[in-house]
Amino acid sequence: xxxxxxxxxxxxxxxxxxxxxxxxxxxxxxxxxxxxxxxxxxxxxxxxxxxxxxxxxxxxxxxxxxxxxxxxxxxxxxxxxxxxxxxxxxxxxxxxxxxxxxxxxxxxxxxxxxxxxxxxxxxxxxxxxxxxxxxxxxxxxxxxxxxxxxxxxxxxxxxxxxxxxxxxxxxxxxxxxxxxxxxxxxxxxxxxxxxxxxxxxxxxxxxxxxxxxxxxxxxxxxxxxxxxxxx
Amino acid sequence: xxxxxxxxxxxxxxxxxxxxxxxxxxxxxxxxxxxxxxxxxxxxxxxxxxxxxxxxxxxxxxxxxxxxxxxxxxxxxxxxxxxxxxxxxxxxxxxxxxxxxxxxxxxxxxxxxxxxxxxxxxxxxxxxxxxxxxxxxxxxxxxxxxxxxxxxxxxxxxxxxxxxxxxxxxxxxxxxxxxxxxxxxxxxxxxxxxxxxxxxxxxxxxxxxxxxxxxxxxxxxxxxxxxxxxxxxxxxxxxx
Numbered sequence: 001x002x003x004x005x006x007x008x009x010x011x012x013x014x015x016x017x018x019x020x021x022x023x024x025x026x027x028x029x030x031x032x033x034x035x036x037x038x039x040x041x042x043x044x045x046x047x048x049x050x051x052x053x054x055x056x057x058x059x060x061x062x063x064x065x066x067x068x069x070x071x072x073x074x075x076x077x078x079x080x081x082x083x084x085x086x087x088x089x090x091x092x093x094x095x096x097x098x099x100x101x102x103x104x105x106x107x108x109x110x111x112x113x114x115x116x117x118x119x120x121x122x123x124x125x126x127x128x129x130x131x132x133x134x135x136x137x138x139x140x141x142x143x144x145x146x147x148x149x150x151x152x153x154x155x156x157x158x159x160x161x162x163x164x165x166x167x168x169x170x171x172x173x174x175x176x177x178x179x180x181x182x183x184x185x186x187x188x189x190x191x192x193x194x195x196x197x198x199x200x201x202x203x204x205x206x207x208x209x210x211x212x213x214x215x216x217x218x219x220x221x222x223x224x225x226x227x228x229x230x231x
Numbered sequence: 232x233x234x235x236x237x238x239x240x241x242x243x244x245x246x247x248x249x250x251x252x253x254x255x256x257x258x259x260x261x262x263x264x265x266x267x268x269x270x271x272x273x274x275x276x277x278x279x280x281x282x283x284x285x286x287x288x289x290x291x292x293x294x295x296x297x298x299x300x301x302x303x304x305x306x307x308x309x310x311x312x313x314x315x316x317x318x319x320x321x322x323x324x325x326x327x328x329x330x331x332x333x334x335x336x337x338x339x340x341x342x343x344x345x346x347x348x349x350x351x352x353x354x355x356x357x358x359x360x361x362x363x364x365x366x367x368x369x370x371x372x373x374x375x376x377x378x379x380x381x382x383x384x385x386x387x388x389x390x391x392x393x394x395x396x397x398x399x400x401x402x403x404x405x406x407x408x409x410x411x412x413x414x415x416x417x418x419x420x421x422x423x424x425x426x427x428x429x430x431x432x433x434x435x436x437x438x439x440x441x442x443x444x445x446x447x448x449x450x451x452x453x454x455x456x457x458x459x460x461x462x463x464x465x466x467x468x469x470x471x
Contacts, residue, residue, distance in 0.1 A: 009239065016246050023253050030256070037271065044274040050402055051281035057461070058288035065295040072302045079311055086317040093324035095463045098387060102466040125364050132390035137465050139387075148329055148378070148387045151371035160372075175465050211469060224326050226376050226414055227333040230449065 097222070098147045098215040102138050106175035106210035107182055110203040111195065112168065118157040119168060123195055125152055130191050131174045134184035138175040138212045142166040145215040147222070162221045178206040289454060329386045331452045333377050335414035338421050339445055340366065343408040345437035358409065358438055360398065365429035366411060373423035375413040377450045381405045382412075384453040388462065401453070408439075417444040 094100055109127060113119050128139060128146065139146040144161040146152075152161050159166045174181050182204055185191045192202050215221050303318055325331050342363075345356040367385065370378055378385040383400040390399075397406050413420055424430055424442050433440055 005235065009235075009242070012239075012242055012246065016242065016249065019246075019249050019253060023249060023256070026253075026256060040271055041274065044271065044278055047404065048274060048278045048281060051278060051285055054402055055281060055285050055288055058285065058292055062288065062292050062295060065292065065299060069295060069299055069302065072299070072306075079314065082306060083311075083313055083317065086314065086321060090317060090320050090324060091468075092459045092463060093321065093328055095466055095468060096387075096459055097324060097327045100466075101469040102463075103469050104465040104467055106465075121368065122361070122365070125368055126361065129360065129364050129390060132388055136388055137463060146387070148385055148389070149371050149376060151368055153368070153372050177465075222327060223374075224333075224376055226335045226337075226416075227326060228335055229322070229326055230332040230334050 098138070098145045099217060099222075101211065101214045102175065103209055103211045104137070104175040105178050105208050106136075106138075106173065106206075107178050108205045108207055108210060109172040109174070109185065110201075110205075111170045111172070112201045112203075114199045114201050117199070118154065119159075119170060119200055120198075121152045121154040121159060123198065123200060124159065124170060124172070126191050126194070127172055127185065128152070130184045131172070131176075131181055134176060134180045136174045136176045136181065138173075140173045140212045142171055143173075143213050145213060147215055149221070149223070162216065164216075173210050173212050175210050175212060182206060292454075325452075329377065329384045329453045332449065333414065333452070334447055334449045335377070336417050336446045337375070337412065337414040337444075337448045338370075338417055338424065339443045339448065340411040340413075340424060341408050341439070341441040341443075342366075342411070342433075343439040345439065356436065356438070358398075358407065358433070362429060362433055362438075363398065363409065363411075365427070366424065369423050369427045369429065370411070370413045370415070370420055373415065373420040375415040375420060377414045379412045379450045381410055382451050384451055386453045389453075412448050412450050414448055414450060417446075 091100075095102060111119055111123065111127070124141060128141075131139060141152065141159070141161050144150070144164055144166065146161070150162050152159060154160075155165075158168070159170065185202075185204060192204075195202050303321075306314055306318075322331075326333065342358050344358060363380065367378060380398070380400050383389075383403060383405075385400075389401055397404050398409060399405075421442060421444050430440050430442075
């Protein structure tokens, strides 16, 4: 009888111990799962919003094209109108390609080394990438227009952009929403903080009349002789 | 004898309470899991739907653009010299802006994260946005005329962002491997990439960098998601 009771007690305690351990584990797992789930939901929401915005823009562009096609098909456009329309479209494409000097609201960022070390191309590339992330529409370094094929390369104590030598201090001009541009650089642990660490003085000025010159059109910057268009 | 009964009483009391608690957490967890599961699943399927819709819209857009180009060509066949000239200019500007598919010789660079190793900080084993920015810069210095990452054409304002283990290019998210294509002088670009500091450092960290010269590379045009007006809305032309 005594033996039986002791055995029973042992079994009960054993089961109790195992249950406590299981309970503890399941609570822990549930917590990590909850965190993971939340992250996944956040990712999905941002992706979804982005896709929906893309689709909206695609639809807008499709509507625009359909209108163009309608005009072309019905021949409502006289030759003169067609010429005017083409001219307008070409001008837009020229602005986008950087072939026009432009002005607009934006910021002017000046980078200056506080010691004798020359500023590295990495620092300028970081600034340019952050500005692009803030939906920049036109960019220049020391008035050299930055286009899709522009390089920023340090050679000794100066910088080469579009094959042209630039001397410090480096003045980066950007046109887009000034507040958004500034925020992209001054976020905590962002570019400005990083540059300070490298002993580079960063001056950011908002300006309603930033002027960015056109790209040099002498055939050395805008090159496409090696590209064959595909239909 | 009495003491052992007391102990038993306490033990069973605890036992009962714990079983109830366990049961409750399981119930609760299941409920949570259910709601979490459905919202994740619903979002995922909604995202899938949005993506499919995007693909359809893009196809429609490309079809319309082709049709417009065709009609424009017909107009130019009619032989108005002014229109012909404007159309040629338009074609040139489309190429310059990276809106057309192009082909030519060049290099293809494939980047992949380093295999996981325990003794290293995982952030050193993955490719960062600035690695990509530096590689693009080397290619541009070596005279690249057209560049794409995972077939997303890089244009003037393209940004490339590191978002954890994926990259965001032209508003599209891509996982590794990253395939960078560039059209230009293959030898010049190959040598520049192989000797670049960025690539040498990436290789020290075991990030896989594969560079190949190729005689025919196809680089797709930028897919104009928005209209051009949106891309130049803040720019006012200054006449000189």
